[in-house]
Amino acid sequence: MNFKKLFLITYLIIFFPSVSSQLRIEIKGGVEESISIAVVPMQWNLEIPQEIFIHEVIKSDLESFGEFNVLPPRNMLSLPTTKEEVFYKDWRLLGSDYLVIGNIEFTEIDQEIRVSYTIFDVVKERVIHRGSVLGPLSTLRKMGHKISDKIYARIQGIPGIFSTKIAYIDKPSKSDPNYNLMISDIDGNDSLSLFSSPQPLMSPSWSPDMQSISYVSFEEGTSRIFIQKLSNAERRGLKLEKGINSSPNWAPDGKKISAVLSKSGNPDIFIYDLELSTWLQVTNHFGIDTEPDWSPNSRNILFTSNRSGSPQLYEVNTRTKRIKRLTFEGTYNARGRYLPNGKGIIFVHRQNGVFHIATQNLRTGKIRILTDTRLDESPTVSPNGNVVLYATKDGDKDILAGITLDGKTKFVMPSLKGEAREPSWSPLID
Amino acid sequence: MIQRQVRENWKRPKNINQSLKTEIQINLVPTGEILSASVIKSSGNKAFDESAMSAILKVKSFEGLTMQMQLFDQHFRKFTLVFTPE
Structure with missing residues (x-):
């Protein structure tokens, strides 16, 4: 070490003893470029x-x-x-x-x-x-x-989603009088019908291991929840209860399914144990409770209820059964889904009579409207939390469209045959 | 001035968490040339950290840093850049 350097160091020690006084320059923004x-x-x-x-x-x-x-x-x-x-x-x-x-x-x-x-x-x-x-x-x-x-x-720096799949319901058309439960790549390629029925099919939901799909079928004349394996098309009906059996949604552990039953007289949220084949009641209210979704940590279930007079989103703790209202803005907030990080939700929000897809930060309660089309429904989030896919209308035709969570990129799901509704994004595997 | 030169070269990934923050310590020589840069506080997102680092690498040398030696030693020989999206 030469004298000059030694002098400089001494100088720095004497006059600038505190490291915390080091200059900090903030760089904000940058070019958000592709x-x-x-x-x-x-x-x-x-x-x-x-x-x-x-x-x-x-x-x-x-x-x-x-x-x-x-x-x-x-x-x-x-x-x-x-x-x-x-x-x-x-x-x-x-x-x-x-x-x-x-x-x-x-x-x-x-x-x-x-x-x-x-x-x-x-x-x-x-x-x-x-x-x-x-x-x-x-x-x-x-x-x-x-x-x-x-x-x-x-x-x-976050997982890619190009190997994930979308499940959706293809409505009857002139070329095919049946409802079809479809899966396809997220670009619409490699589509495949898993099940076909002249009676309505609804509400597909993926198992967390991506091996099975649960859905509602009216093939027996009444609504019933089925689960179907992708590998061998093996189907199994969940225990049928009197009244509505709808909106199945798989738990993150893969062992349970939340759903809506009306056997108690009006629609409430229930949990089905896939090993015991039994139903457990979670909510009990004279209003309508529907559209359950499990939180990523399994602790809570998000659902829509009209218990306050208008449809709003609530969260129920599956253990304590304690209920918390989440949405307060506007008179229609429904069909909620958690973001994969559990910190926010996406849902259908009505503003000035128009249905939009919106997101809400669960900590701050702040709502952000993502879409500007008119009849947007059934949002589903990509498993990396970056993209929302939803059903909407193009003229009279049912189509699937998407938007990134930052609201900056919109797209229409290309090359889908027929009319698609109720998209459900698969989990990430490997 | 330093801010502008880094910001102009900073292409950050789109569609990322807006609350990310990366701190990079820079060592300069009086000519403005960057001797070294190292992440001292990661945002947790590798891509975001790397985009900030790339911005510094693209700058290579800060232009227009003419000042008294004492001032340079005091503030710019070693300083921290804090990168945030918003």
Whole structure:
């Protein structure tokens, strides 16, 4: 240490003894910009023609909610497929913050492929993630969603939702006189009918392990709750009670289902124990209690009740049965769902005679209206808490639309056939 | 001035929790060049922390930092940047 430095340190110690007096500069805002990312067409090492291009699947995933801006290949200066071929300077020039490259090859197993990919941070000039996904050739799209999830998680810091599914009810139409319980990817692709009936189907709800769906069916002439396994379509009806059996909603532990029964004379919230096949009454009021939803920590159930005269949202503690009113603004607040962090709820809120999707912070009680369309209903939140999907109208047609929780990006769920209602977002798996 | 240069280079992720806060300690030399930067208080969201860090890396060197040596030593040799979305 030279004398000058020693002097400086002494000087600092004498005159500026307190570290807490260190200058703090606040940087607020910044540019909330879409993150620019380049996804290079992956090297196709299979001796068969390519039908699905994985970089296109990833591009469409990442651009779904406006968070990413994906550079099209025609604007790229090179198409690297290995780390050695990456020149950071080129990608910086193109304004890309991140870069993804990869290749696709067969494994030793018949028809199984491996997609290996690398994510680069262009600004820091380093690899931030290297990974591979395996699967049958026929599931290339699904493998693309998995890579999108990894990219999203690595860059946004929260889980990606591109591998999750949406369950919904498809109403009868000219081409199909039946109600269909459908599941599809969140972009509307790979849709599949799980159950079909000429009588109404309602209220799909996912099991937390994503293996089963519960729903209401009128196939027996009266409403009854069924659960159905996705793997083998095995169905089981819950114990049927007199009157209404509706609005099933799976508990986070997977062992119970909350629902609405009217066997006590009017609709109340009940809990069904899937092991014992018994119903337990949770609320008991002469008003209508309906549309239950479990809190993420399992302690409470959110529900709609008209006990105060108009539909409002309440929370009941499943152990103590104590009830707390949550919404006070306006004369219609219904169909509530907890946000995955448990700190807020989303619901249908009526303002000036128009139904909107709104969110409320449970600590401050502050309401924020998210949508500006007219007949919005049945909101469901993505399992990472970032996006709300809801049913709405496009003219006479029932469609599903979505909005990010920050209210900034709206979208209509594309390529859905038929008329979709009552969307339910699956949990996150792996 | 420092604020402006960092803010202009700060591209933060969209659609994130608005209450995040990252504190980064900066070591400068009198020419304005950034010697080192390190996260001293993470927001808990890695992406948010990294976006703040990237902003500093993009700045590389602060322009227009002309001041007396004593003032520089007092305040700018080592200081903290606090990043918040709102």
